[in-house]
Amino acid sequence: MTQYDFDTLADRSIDNARKWDAGIVRSKFPQVRADFIPLWIADMDYQAAPEIRDALARMATNGAYGYTYATARWTQSVVDWQRLRHHSHVEKDWVTLGYGTVPNMHVLIQALLAPGDSILLNTPVYGPFAYAAEHNDRGVITVPLIKNGARYDLDWAKIEEAMRTLHPKLTFFCNPHNPSGRIWTEAELTRMAALCLKYHVLLVSDEVHSEHIMTGTFTSALQLPAKYLDNLVMFTSPNKGFNLGGLKLSYSIIPNAELRATFRKRYAANSVTSPNVPGQIAMTVAYEQCGEWLDQCEAYIRENLRLTQAAIAADFPGWELMDMDSSYLPWVSVAGSGIDMHTIAKTMAEDAGVVVGIGDDYVANADDFLRLNLGTSHAVIEDAMSRMAATWRKMRD
Numbered sequence: 001m002t003q004y005d006f007d008t009l010a011d012r013s014i015d016n017a018r019k020w021d022a023g024i025v026r027s028k029f030p031q032v033r034a035d036f037i038p039l040w041i042a043d044m045d046y047q048a049a050p051e052i053r054d055a056l057a058r059m060a061t062n063g064a065y066g067y068t069y070a071t072a073r074w075t076q077s078v079v080d081w082q083r084l085r086h087h088s089h090v091e092k093d094w095v096t097l098g099y100g101t102v103p104n105m106h107v108l109i110q111a112l113l114a115p116g117d118s119i120l121l122n123t124p125v126y127g128p129f130a131y132a133a134e135h136n137d138r139g140v141i142t143v144p145l146i147k148n149g150a151r152y153d154l155d156w157a158k159i160e161e162a163m164r165t166l167h168p169k170l171t172f173f174c175n176p177h178n179p180s181g182r183i184w185t186e187a188e189l190t191r192m193a194a195l196c197l198k199y200h201v202l203l204v205s206d207e208v209h210s211e212h213i214m215t216g217t218f219t220s221a222l223q224l225p226a227k228y229l230d231n232l233v234m235f236t237s238p239n240k241g242f243n244l245g246g247l248k249l250s251y252s253i254i255p256n257a258e259l260r261a262t263f264r265k266r267y268a269a270n271s272v273t274s275p276n277v278p279g280q281i282a283m284t285v286a287y288e289q290c291g292e293w294l295d296q297c298e299a300y301i302r303e304n305l306r307l308t309q310a311a312i313a314a315d316f317p318g319w320e321l322m323d324m325d326s327s328y329l330p331w332v333s334v335a336g337s338g339i340d341m342h343t344i345a346k347t348m349a350e351d352a353g354v355v356v357g358i359g360d361d362y363v364a365n366a367d368d369f370l371r372l373n374l375g376t377s378h379a380v381i382e383d384a385m386s387r388m389a390a391t392w393r394k395m396r397d
């Protein structure tokens, strides 16, 4: 079995990574230390799987980058991946190649929501969920998640009340949840699907974060009983799992033929035609050949999580790491520290030289949170945690 190398990181200056760009970091933290470690924007610093790199190298050296199309091989790779990895049955017809999950959300809103219509979100949640409605002058209804210790729970009474009284047209349901990494259980997912059906709210399941599982089992909305599938749109991509976000492809799975036709018509109205050549190659190879790479990546990140949990427990009184079932993005409550998140993030950038995400990048209810990024080497995580611990000692004195 190939042993993949996650200790040797990619040179992120070559891909002009936003995460590592000093100008972009300084636009947020003007006095950031020159030798900063970025633990913010959600991509990983590993080199992509060698199988993907080889396929892209062949394409690059061949030198032909003309128009392509969504191939049958690509569709089959999606169907097989969803079956083998997520135990979901997907018909080939249900799958539509798209140009990013967030663009897909914008297109869906344009296709289905009239002026005055709204979407429902459980917050805090990934910022672009709200932008998709706001950019299209549609409303956003938020129902805060309930923080039970280090886990979020859905507020069923408030969700039902919002559906019954405010009539949202759809809900973007983030499973696994970004920012906390919480995986919603099969029972929770089914309850949400039942409420959606009862109140005629389309269930839109964002499963982008389902590839790195730290603990527990992920259930895709595609595994719901058949009666719910007609009211379901599933959006996902290999971008988080395999770090392909810059290739800008993703896809939707829509079992309901009428809904699918409406969605595709809106794509056609925007004249989106042929996909990106490297994106399709990378996605197909990832799904066909890179399951083992993903397993090893997940195990590597799990060790980063262990290092981070140990450091926070030992050196950061007042910080609480939310239970992270999935992904590589720990969500840390600093409410117990008595120091606000902006001050902490700014001091970490300037004194420790560690750049972290801040709660207000998310939709609502995230006033006392920082988000870290573990998609890097063990050495970088150890360095970052020890720098932050030294700064935190000074901040508390």
Ligand SMILES: Cc1ncc(COP(=O)(O)O)c(C=O)c1O
Binding pocket: 042, 099, 100, 101, 102, 103, 126, 174, 178, 206, 208, 209, 236, 237, 239, 240, 245, 249, 250
């Ligand atoms: C919940 C969620 N959905 C979608 C995306 C973007 O997905 P994609 O790369 O497929 O466009 C992200 C990226 O961070 C995300 O966190």
